[in-house]
Amino acid sequence: MPVPLYGFLQGDTVGLLILAEDGDTLEALAQKLQAAASLRVAARHPVRVVYNDKIMAPSMTVAQAGFEALDRFDVLSG
Amino acid sequence: MLNREEWLPLARKLDWDYSYVREDEVFPEVISGRPWLPHSEWKDWEESFKTSYREYVDNQYEKDMAVQAVHDAVGRIENVQKLALPWLNSLKVHAAALPLAEFTGVIGNLRGARFGRDSAWRTMATFGALDEYRHTQIPLLLFHPLLRLDSQFDWAHKFYHTNNWFAVAARHFFDELTVGQNAIEFHIATNVVLETGFTNLQFVGLASLARESSDHMFERMVTSIQTDEARHAQIGHPVLATVMKHDPKYAQYLVDKWFWRNWRLFSILTGLSIDYLTALDQRPYSFKEFMEEWIIDQFLRTLDEFGLEKPWYWDLLMDELDIYHHMIYASAYSYRATLWFNFVIPGPSERKWLRHKYPKYWDEMDAVWEQISERWRTVGPGPANELAVHGTALPTFCDLCQLPLSAGTPRKNTARVLVHDGRKYIFCSEPCQWIFLHEPERYASHTDIVKRVLSGEAPAQLPNLLTEYFNLTPDTWGKDVHGGDYEWLRAPKDSAA
Numbered sequence: 001m002p003v004p005l006y007g008f009l010q011g012d013t014v015g016l017l018i019l020a021e022d023g024d025t026l027e028a029l030a031q032k033l034q035a036a037a038s039l040r041v042a043a044r045h046p047v048r049v050v051y052n053d054k055i056m057a058p059s060m061t062v063a064q065a066g067f068e069a070l071d072r073f074d075v076l077s078g
Numbered sequence: 079m080l081n082r083e084e085w086l087p088l089a090r091k092l093d094w095d096y097s098y099v100r101e102d103e104v105f106p107e108v109i110s111g112r113p114w115l116p117h118s119e120w121k122d123w124e125e126s127f128k129t130s131y132r133e134y135v136d137n138q139y140e141k142d143m144a145v146q147a148v149h150d151a152v153g154r155i156e157n158v159q160k161l162a163l164p165w166l167n168s169l170k171v172h173a174a175a176l177p178l179a180e181f182t183g184v185i186g187n188l189r190g191a192r193f194g195r196d197s198a199w200r201t202m203a204t205f206g207a208l209d210e211y212r213h214t215q216i217p218l219l220l221f222h223p224l225l226r227l228d229s230q231f232d233w234a235h236k237f238y239h240t241n242n243w244f245a246v247a248a249r250h251f252f253d254e255l256t257v258g259q260n261a262i263e264f265h266i267a268t269n270v271v272l273e274t275g276f277t278n279l280q281f282v283g284l285a286s287l288a289r290e291s292s293d294h295m296f297e298r299m300v301t302s303i304q305t306d307e308a309r310h311a312q313i314g315h316p317v318l319a320t321v322m323k324h325d326p327k328y329a330q331y332l333v334d335k336w337f338w339r340n341w342r343l344f345s346i347l348t349g350l351s352i353d354y355l356t357a358l359d360q361r362p363y364s365f366k367e368f369m370e371e372w373i374i375d376q377f378l379r380t381l382d383e384f385g386l387e388k389p390w391y392w393d394l395l396m397d398e399l400d401i402y403h404h405m406i407y408a409s410a411y412s413y414r415a416t417l418w419f420n421f422v423i424p425g426p427s428e429r430k431w432l433r434h435k436y437p438k439y440w441d442e443m444d445a446v447w448e449q450i451s452e453r454w455r456t457v458g459p460g461p462a463n464e465l466a467v468h469g470t471a472l473p474t475f476c477d478l479c480q481l482p483l484s485a486g487t488p489r490k491n492t493a494r495v496l497v498h499d500g501r502k503y504i505f506c507s508e509p510c511q512w513i514f515l516h517e518p519e520r521y522a523s524h525t526d527i528v529k530r531v532l533s534g535e536a537p538a539q540l541p542n543l544l545t546e547y548f549n550l551t552p553d554t555w556g557k558d559v560h561g562g563d564y565e566w567l568r569a570p571k572d573s574a575a
Contacts, residue, residue, distance in 0.1 A: 008491045014409035015483035017472040036471035070502045
């Protein structure tokens with residue numbers, strides 16, 4: 001079941017709706033957001049996923065991280 | 079026979095005591111507004127510029143003839159064809175956003191004409207309604223015939239009847255401001271904040287921009303409208319003075335709320351027109367300079383006049399002058415097919431000017447334009463490549479202003495999630511969330527574009543969303559004005575920068 005999330009990529013001008021899968025790793029989630037924003041923001045590596053003000057482990061899945069529909073996450077450089 | 083000076087006060091002040099009904103039944107609080115006060119508290123209501131119906135009609139007739147004369151002289155399609163393409167698209171923005179918004183002003187003024195608390199107020203609101211009807215008809219008369227030149231001008235009539243995302247945002251604003259509003263809040267929000275604070279001066283600025291762009295028809299139109307605004311905007315001042323006397327906290331709330339709501343919409347309409355859709359050599363000032371010189375100074379004087387404080391979000395608003403409309407424009411450019419007008423990429427000389435005018439955050443914005451330009455370089459110019467230089471994921475929207483979540487800076491977007499009564503909301507900024515939390519019953523059930531997509535009300539696939547829900551077609555949806563074919567993009571990268 002896809003989980004709709006508000007994704008904010010550092011460097012971008014607008015938040016995007018990202019449909020995540022429960023089993024997506026946060027690394028894959030960050031790649032989805034970077035791909036969706038690639039018209040405006042060049043891909044950067046490495047990046048960090050921030051959720052509820054915490055930096056999350058990239059290997060963690062969306063389900064393990066506790067993401068719920070319409071939550072916000074951020075992808076930051078470095 | 080009475081002369082004017084004897085007759086006018088008699089005609090304006092025509093209140094009486096009710097014997098068959100109570101005053102609060104004639105003027106219920108729910109529609110007259112709060113604080114509910116007996117007429118004795120309103121009886122000294124005075125407008126500063128007094129007019130009679132006959133004088134009003136004579137003046138308006140002369141103004142209409144002047145507009146018609148300019149239209150006949152320079153409003154033909156061949157005149158409009160000579161305008162710079164970016165400016166023509168600024169016209170399309172205003173052609174859509176203005177006329178039917180003004181029509182909602184007719185409704186709001188008619189509410190004041192019936193439920194205003196003093197007869198002189200009701201008389202002035204009647205003139206205000208006639209004004210707003212004129213402000214509906216003139217732009218429709220001038221703009222809709224341009225449909226023969228460009229099918230995007232169809233949106234002069236169509237815009238508010240669609241579920242286009244910008245129409246949803248504008249309707250959310252005007253429905254609350256005018257259509258579903260009580261008389262007191264309507265006159266404070268519309269006359270004091272929108273008209274005195276924004277449009278009265280904004281129209282002066284727009285007329286100046288139009289003159290610089292050799293668009294004399296638009297210049298005459300907004301000048302003619304502005305003269306009405308300057309007169310009927312005075313209705314709100316004695317209303318605010320009375321509310322301030324009896325409930326200053328509520329007066330402050332109304333001013334704070336409506337200044338923010340107005341800022342959101344007008345920073346987009348005017349900010350984009352000045353800083354992007356006016357040719358560089360025809361820009362008399364930057365949007366920020368316009369705001370500081372015309373809007374902010376005037377607003378602060380109005381606050382002083384009434385003994386009001388600056389809104390609590392003042393520092394945030396001052397910071398937004400440097401960035402908000404830039405965030406919106408870059409986002410809108412990359413989703414231009416979701417709108418009904420065309421866009422232009424700021425080239426090297428425009429970006430140099432923008433950096434000079436907006437040094438605080440321009441580095442972050444410049445990186446975005448460099449990336450978009452790079453995409454055009456990669457795919458090459460031409461209409462066939464438009465959608466290759468376009469966003470694909472669904473952009474997201476604020477649950478209060480309904481505009482894209484584009485507040486803050488590229489480095490740090492200020493969107494915030496709130497759970498209220500078990501439902502999740504997202505707001506672009508702290509002031510939008512603050513307004514929501516003051517009156518959640520007013521806003522909570524409205525759904526933004528994202529929620530409509532997720533519920534299945536609107537299609538999820540972008541092409542279907544554009545055609546089936548936003549009422550656009552490949553002919554009318556927004557494109558790059560030059561199809562990505564810019565001389566500076568063809569030049570080697572180093573020489574263009």
